[in-house]
Amino acid sequence: MHIHPLERRWIYVVLAVIGIFLLAIFYTAIARNIHPPSHIETIDSASLHLSEEFAEDKLGVWTQPDGTIKVTLVAARYGFYPREIQLPAGTQVTFRIASADVLHGIHIPMTNMGTMVVPGYVSEITTTFPKPGEYPMLCNEYCGLGHDHMWSKVTVVAKESWPAAPNAQPVRR
Amino acid sequence: MLAIEIRKLALSHFAVAFGAFALAAVMGFYQVLERSDLIPALQSPGVYFASVSTHGVLMAYVLTTFFIMGFGYVTAVSSLKMPLWNLKWAWIGFWISTVGTGLAALPLLLGRASVLYTFYPPVQAHALFYIGATLLVVGSWFWCVIMIAMHRQWKEAHPGEPVPLPMFATTANAILWLWTSAGVAAEVLFQLVPWSLGLKDTVDAGLARTLFAWTLHPIVYFWLIPAYIALYSFVPKAAGGKLFSHELGRAAFVMLLVLSLPIGFHHLYMDPEQSAGFKLSHGALTFLVAVPTLLTAFTVTASLEMAGRSKGGTGLFGWIGALPWRNSMVLAGILAAAMLVLGGFGGLVNASYAMNAMVHNTAWVAGHFHLIFGGTTIIMYMATAYYLWPHVTGKPLGSSTLPLVQLWSWFWGFVILTTAWHILGLLGQPRRISTVTYNSPLTFAWDPYILTMVVGGTVLTFSAGLFVYILAKSYRQPETAPIQADEIEYAESLDPVTRVHPLLNGFRVWNIAIAVLMLVNFGYPIAQFFLIKTFGSVAWGY
Numbered sequence: 001m002h003i004h005p006l007e008r009r010w011i012y013v014v015l016a017v018i019g020i021f022l023l024a025i026f027y028t029a030i031a032r033n034i035h036p037p038s039h040i041e042t043i044d045s046a047s048l049h050l051s052e053e054f055a056e057d058k059l060g061v062w063t064q065p066d067g068t069i070k071v072t073l074v075a076a077r078y079g080f081y082p083r084e085i086q087l088p089a090g091t092q093v094t095f096r097i098a099s100a101d102v103l104h105g106i107h108i109p110m111t112n113m114g115t116m117v118v119p120g121y122v123s124e125i126t127t128t129f130p131k132p133g134e135y136p137m138l139c140n141e142y143c144g145l146g147h148d149h150m151w152s153k154v155t156v157v158a159k160e161s162w163p164a165a166p167n168a169q170p171v172r173r
Numbered sequence: 174m175l176a177i178e179i180r181k182l183a184l185s186h187f188a189v190a191f192g193a194f195a196l197a198a199v200m201g202f203y204q205v206l207e208r209s210d211l212i213p214a215l216q217s218p219g220v221y222f223a224s225v226s227t228h229g230v231l232m233a234y235v236l237t238t239f240f241i242m243g244f245g246y247v248t249a250v251s252s253l254k255m256p257l258w259n260l261k262w263a264w265i266g267f268w269i270s271t272v273g274t275g276l277a278a279l280p281l282l283l284g285r286a287s288v289l290y291t292f293y294p295p296v297q298a299h300a301l302f303y304i305g306a307t308l309l310v311v312g313s314w315f316w317c318v319i320m321i322a323m324h325r326q327w328k329e330a331h332p333g334e335p336v337p338l339p340m341f342a343t344t345a346n347a348i349l350w351l352w353t354s355a356g357v358a359a360e361v362l363f364q365l366v367p368w369s370l371g372l373k374d375t376v377d378a379g380l381a382r383t384l385f386a387w388t389l390h391p392i393v394y395f396w397l398i399p400a401y402i403a404l405y406s407f408v409p410k411a412a413g414g415k416l417f418s419h420e421l422g423r424a425a426f427v428m429l430l431v432l433s434l435p436i437g438f439h440h441l442y443m444d445p446e447q448s449a450g451f452k453l454s455h456g457a458l459t460f461l462v463a464v465p466t467l468l469t470a471f472t473v474t475a476s477l478e479m480a481g482r483s484k485g486g487t488g489l490f491g492w493i494g495a496l497p498w499r500n501s502m503v504l505a506g507i508l509a510a511a512m513l514v515l516g517g518f519g520g521l522v523n524a525s526y527a528m529n530a531m532v533h534n535t536a537w538v539a540g541h542f543h544l545i546f547g548g549t550t551i552i553m554y555m556a557t558a559y560y561l562w563p564h565v566t567g568k569p570l571g572s573s574t575l576p577l578v579q580l581w582s583w584f585w586g587f588v589i590l591t592t593a594w595h596i597l598g599l600l601g602q603p604r605r606i607s608t609v610t611y612n613s614p615l616t617f618a619w620d621p622y623i624l625t626m627v628v629g630g631t632v633l634t635f636s637a638g639l640f641v642y643i644l645a646k647s648y649r650q651p652e653t654a655p656i657q658a659d660e661i662e663y664a665e666s667l668d669p670v671t672r673v674h675p676l677l678n679g680f681r682v683w684n685i686a687i688a689v690l691m692l693v694n695f696g697y698p699i700a701q702f703f704l705i706k707t708f709g710s711v712a713w714g715y
Contacts, residue, residue: 001420001424002668003420004417007472014464014468017467021460025525028526029453029526035527036527038449040447041445042705043708044708045710101295109601114533118378118445120446124445136613138611141293141534142605148607148608148610
């Protein structure tokens with residue numbers, strides 16, 4: 001194969017640039033452990049109301065014994081339930097979300113909290129909100145004619161205003 | 174001059190392609206208006222999502238498939254200089270695809286298939302939509318077989334000679350499309366059609382998304398390769414120069430074929446039904462598919478630079494001004510490259526395994542693919558249509574200035590529209606909403622960009638109308654002075670091409686490479702749905 005010297009030089013440049021990009025990605029993935037939500041866990045979306053975790057009275061914000069927060073949400077047309085939640089800033093929060101009907105996506109703009117919510121599967125994502133404020137938590141995947149209206153409210157409060165974690169049992173707020 | 178039966182065949186394909194384009198363009202205009210909330214009377218999620226679904230299907234499936242088929246037939250007969258093999262099959266394919274388009278259009282236009290062009294079960298469309306879409310694809314398989322057969326026949330008649338580059342690339346695209354469409358075909362035939370006909374109660378949304386992701390990335394290269402063929406074959410010639418490198422071009426098309434297939438999971442980064450390891454593997458290969466595009470950028474730029482310098486351009490950038498900017502093919506090539514640079518940057522962000530989370534399903538994504546697809550790809554389709562029009566109609570193009578106005582307005586329309594969308598995406602606006610209802614101060618920041626979007630959409634609609642007008646006007650000219658259009662000419666290579674390595678002249682080894690890569694990257698991810706306990710979803714309306 002005949003390659004012009006200029007082409008050869010350009011190929012080296014291209015490979016170097018792509019190599020740098022890949023290094024950055026593998027570094028963040030492997031060394032910093034940053035991964036997209038990839039939690040293969042199945043669930044019967046038709047019987048969430050009977051499940052251990054996603055029955056109506058089990059939804060909401062739970063403080064874990066180690067001080068981290070767990071949020072269980074059901075995504076269903078047209079909202080994320082419960083519709084309003086409060087979370088502390090600067091604390092590790094793990095969301096576990098199941099769809100009761102169709103495909104949804106959840107996103108809190110200006111943060112990196114986001115995942116698809118696929119019926120039949122549990123989505124799990126862990127994040128920390130750095131700044132207090134009121135955030136819309138909106139559906140970003142077409143789910144029906146009411147899709148525009150599918151959003152819930154998240155209020156992030158300063159860590160100091162958040163009650164200390166109870167010792168024994170998870171407490172629902 | 175093309176034989177009359179080829180002209181008729183190509184013209185029929187282009188008529189369906191650009192007819193669909195015109196309708197979809199009008200819908201696009203309606204969508205930016207509806208989405209902007211400027212005219213309250215227009216507000217209707219039902220109409221909006223029916224329109225978005227139709228716009229997507231017509232632009233992404235109908236315009237592309239029919240243009241690619243028509244262009245492929247012209248490329249095959251004109252670059253190989255042999256008659257079309259199996260005209261009858263070509264027409265059978267055309268009619269199957271056309272009937273499929275019609276069948277799918279019925280439920281789409283009646284609002285009975287508002288599931289977007291990505292299908293998204295368990296929201297269910299009328300069965301006719303899935304069946305029509307399948308027929309559209311099945312018809313295109315006839316085209317694939319004809320292209321592959323002609324490639325082989327030419328090689329048998331010319332042992333040891335390199336297949337002309339445009340045909341080599343067209344065959345690569347035919348093979349790419351057969352591999353690509355297998356994923357969505359499996360989804361539709363084994364999941365969606367039986368389910369929509371009531372033969373199956375449930376559908377596994379995770380498996381459906383995985384199969385769709387098989388198709389979803391390489392399909393964009395199926396659309397893009399004809400644009401690259403024009404960049405390699407027509408643009409250097411129109412600029413008055415030669416192609417800088419023939420062999421690197423072949424290598425680029427081979428890489429596009431092999432590397433665009435096993436990477437679809439970058440559409441599923443945010444999905445729960447696939448594991449991080451496979452996502453990372455697809456993500457890494459996604460970056461490698463940028464290599465052939467960067468090679469193309471170099472080869473085309475080098476070819477243009479040589480042409481510019483031969484016309485007296487000097488200095489580091491002087492050759493750019495010396496190019497024939499008033500030639501529609503050259504202009505389109507330059508504008509396509511500009512949009513490719515911008516869109517490619519956005520694509521690298523999307524492809525980034527972790528950074529993707531910031532922009533996933535936001536308006537950024539719509540901005541990205543409108544820039545690359547609507548911009549880069551379609552502007553080359555337009556320039557190719559202008560170039561081929563006299564050859565397929567036998568009449569000169571009505572005007573040489575109007576196409577320039579059209580191409581410039583297409584470029585600026587997309588720059589305005591997609592800049593707004595990229596910013597809206599970074600500000601958190603989701604794609605695929607018909608109105609903004611979030612009661613949050615965040616949305617005030619969106620307002621100026623929503624207005625900008627309307628301006629961009631208006632410019633684009635004008636440009637789309639002008640495009641169809643120019644073609645229709647030229648076609649409807651009286652027959653008084655029919656011109657005998659010259660041969661369709663493809664750029665010569667700087668170095669005469671007498672021999673190429675067999676790996677760059679055929680696809681057998683590359684098909685094996687694809688099979689291995691697909692097995693590695695899709696084998697277990699598909700098999701897992703049959704190995705773990707999964708729960709299907711019943712059908713939902715919308």
